[in-house]
Amino acid sequence: MLCLQWSAHAQTVLNVTTYGAVGDGVTDDYPAFVAALDAVAQLSPAQVILQIPDGSYRLALSQSADSSAGHLKISGISNLTVEASNQATLICGSPYHHGIYINASGNITVRNLAVDYDPLPHTQGTVVATTPASRYVDITIDPGFPLPTEDHIDGYGGAHTATNVGYLYDPTTGRKLNQYMDQYLREQVVDLGGGVYRYHTSNTVLDDFVGLKFVVVGRRKADAVKCNSSGDVLLENVTVYSAPATAFNIQSCDLVTVDQCTIEQLPNSTRLFSTNADGVHSKWCTVGPVVSNCYFTGMGDDSVNIGGSFVPVIKVEDAYTIVVESHGSLFNFADDFIYMDKTTHGLISLGPIVSIKTTTISEYSKGCMRIVFENPVPTFVTWLTTQDVRSCSQILNLNACGRGAVVTDNHFYNHRARGVLMRAPDSLIQGNHFHTIAGPAIVISNDSSFLSEGPSGSGAQVLDNTFTNVERSNIWIQSSGDGSSTTATKGVLDVVIDNNTFNDYGGLNAYGRGAVAYVFYIRNASDFQISNNTIGEPAFMQYPVSVFDENFDSYADTAALQNVWINAVPSSPNNASLTLTDTFTATPSGYSTTLNSQTAKANNGVNYRDMGITVTEDFTLTFKMLQSNFSRYNM
Template sequence: MLPWRLKFCRFVSVLCTVAGILGNIRAEADIQTLISNAIRQKAPEVVIPPGVYKVQPASGGRVHLQVKDASNLTIKAEGVTLLCGKRTMAMEFVSCKNVRLQGLTIDYEPLCFTQGEVVRIADDRSWIDVQLDAGYPREPFSRIDLIDRVTRFRKRGMPFLWGAKAEMVGESTVRVFRDGIGKAAALGDLASLSTGPDPGGAPHGLTITASSDMTFEDVTVHSAPGFGIFESAGQGGSTFRRCSVTPGPPPTGATSERLLSSSWDAMMTAAVRKGPIVEDCRIEKAGDDSWSVQSTDYLVLAVDGTRAIIASRQPYDVFPQVGERLVTGLTSPEAVVASLRPVNLDQVSLGAGTRDKIKAAKPWEVWGVSAKVFEVTAKDSFPFPVGQNLYNPDRQCNGFVFRNNHLHNSGRILIKASDGVIEGNDIKDGHAGVTIAPEYPGAIGGVRNVVIRNNRFVGTGYFCPAPWSGQAGCISLSGQGSIDAPTFRDIVIEKNYFEDFNGPGIVIVSAAGVRIADNLFRNVMSETPNPTGQDLGIDGGALIWVSRSSDLTITGNRVVRPGAFFRQKVVWNEAESDSVATLESGIVIERGD
């Protein structure tokens, strides 16, 4: 008889062999069929066998995997990797309710970006050559970030480089053109070059559209042709728990670690009635913002009594629904939607000069509207003129929670919603920490009842300076309203830890009822302030900079070992000196250890 140890080893060997065979079989399973059958049979649960699934969209399709009209379903996908073969949407949930996804990993082959090293710079600094790393796509993507080769993170001092163009020069070198790019780059810098969807494809990795009460647990996105995770329309109320948007392992044939996760923002929720809960998630090295809750943004093109032609300014904006409101601020008049229908911009009647303004506008300018245009009839009156920006306070993602998340990402947290909490997060190396703002030129909004507390902010404000922008602080409330009609009300910033930020710590523009309490600032403002906000007169040497605001309270804050570029506790040019002195008494400076 064989010794028991030998029997056991043979048993384990056979078991592992069988498991390997089953793993290969499972990786060939049709996930779409499994899920579609579960939806049709109204099953409460479907289990996807573990494995790597190399998937392609259906013929003529733009999505690798779709979950549509599902309700009360749990999709268990622990140990499952969806390896997408085209740069188009990985997975889409449409018109779903109370669906739970657990454990899925999304990645792409080929990747949605490439990367390499700067090996040549034009004498006139108008282009740079990037030698691509082994194993990464040989394609001339043009959305470029310069990366510090030591930290393998976005290079401090990098300006905005959007609008670049690229071409291949040889089999493995990309030449990137943009005025002045050679001034920002140095030989030996690393670079990531990313892209959106393939022609005819759809952007983003995981999307949730027109759905409600969704739950995503332990879901990971390693690459995406757009946002990593994007939710829009519908009732909302989703929960994201222990989800990640982080770089994946090196691709086949590569020896260098990935420099990028999603090509654009990591996570965004837009135009839902109830905001999401995001807890214990991890976001690293995305191409833009870390996380945001977005409202709608419309421009009035024509008015005739109670009827108006409205255009959305962003492609993810959704039409308002009957009974929802259109407003310009927290206390503005409102138009209640009685009916609406989509229209063709080329076929509607517009006033003199309006169409010319639209044609001449750049995408980020006030008249830069999208192709989403509709005619709305208001219930009683439509009190807004042509050229006025509007938003829908009923689809503003209100009631959000962003808690206990880890962010090491060059982008910020961007808030356009009310009744929210941002707490317990570790936020490192973003171009800003938290920004509450309508964001775009001419855009308006209204935000109230937001609490920012017990967060840790480290290393913000060191790249992508924007002299034209009011979003200059590690935390910014950047509104366009007046003192009498502020953009923000009842905001609390308390018990946060700040370290090593560049420029102002907190910027407040157009707010009422802001409380800044019990925050600790350590080793801040040690380098020359970046020029963000200079065109608006924002002082980069002010710990707190205030304008067009009222009812501000500052108490119990400490600044330990401030840097050489810290000049003043509070700058509020419109306020009386006695008022500023009272506010400054709520900030204690400790210059020793």
């Protein structure tokens, strides 16, 4: 009996060096890794440990490989542990493919590995000139970074299209400067010669950019670690230095745990940036992931995003039958369908289904599914009526949204955008430190009108967290849609916010959810408990933002002064136009005038100051327009 028990639990130990891996950071070890994983597949589902000795392993996967490939791909395998003793770094050679790819597998542990990409999926340099009127930003590239014209960076000039975005950083502190708009680069970069490259941006450009660091991402659909259609996965002490998209992408899985993992810039390098997108991005999971004891910094998007997807209703065929856009979350999991009531924003069950089948609708270009319910369906607004997938009614499967997610004891520091976006219900967000981010630090909401993420985050417990230097609303809770609606009171329900500490809140920030200097921003919500929280001191504004800097020199009359003032800044950021009122008195020795700057959007919390000026000599007046209270819509 003892022999049988030992046999049932025996583990086979393999080592990648047996298959030719060297780990010197130079040799192409990709064929050796493929051979080792082929050997593992032959043994599955037996327990196997695949050892990777500490070192650096260059995995030169072809950039033209099939999209289903991965640098280290675990597919259709059960009961496998892949581990190094301390740290083995995988240097991934294709910015178009996942680093570690776990697909259709179960009981998988990955431990003590690191992932980096070469070529790097972003570039970095210094702003050397700007042309604000034309929205040009000219940069030089730092040594060791890819050129902006390389195919995997340039989203417009090569065979692979991508999204290019530029971010501004302080060259001394390495902090992302959120008082400036992110720069969306909608045109191909221009090589001006002499090592200078010009970007044309869609956003406001200021002379103040000169001398700042500029990071440009070439965002692709490739993640450092991708878990797809797998269960019982443990990612332990995995470090990510760069990624074309997210660090950890968890999709259509059962239980995935991300524990003691790190996202950071490569040590002993000049990098300001880590991954091009989120830290953890989890979608369509039967249960939420566990993200615990991690340190994330430098990412190009949120720390953690967990939820499912709303799917548009295309057609109502009869009292029990609807046709929706096809989506894997509807038929790959047990059904528990809900819809969002557009009046209350409440989530209402549609009850049991009779059948679900694929179908097509001649008027709709994408695949569809026909769902028959046991109970009559409500009055839906369909795509056939609106011709807009965001305006029509939408449904979601609660069994594919990551409910019960756990985010505990993590440190999220100095990265773009938000901390935790919790769309999934019944989550626990506890013991985390949100530090030096734009914010909001925690978002509890759906996003059915923009990204179609949901359902709403109801039932969340936000406990014992620390918030330091979060610029926008530290906690933002609002159902999407019309936030001012007096009837939409059930968008988010039953949330507990207890024993959290907030300090140094409300720094410089140009745009985003919520508002600067507000710890809580809550709308469309009911049944909340907010208790035992400590709200400390707000951030100290150490320097103003210069919206423009213009000289005014002895103008002859009011019209001349008005012309210079108004034309100095034709529009402030986000198209909030400037207006001028003044009084004028002409004398031989000068004049007096009152200048008033005010944005056209009067209800967005804008502060302005009347400047009364009396002059008795010839003069040159130099000043800057200062904005001390940033809001979502304007500087």
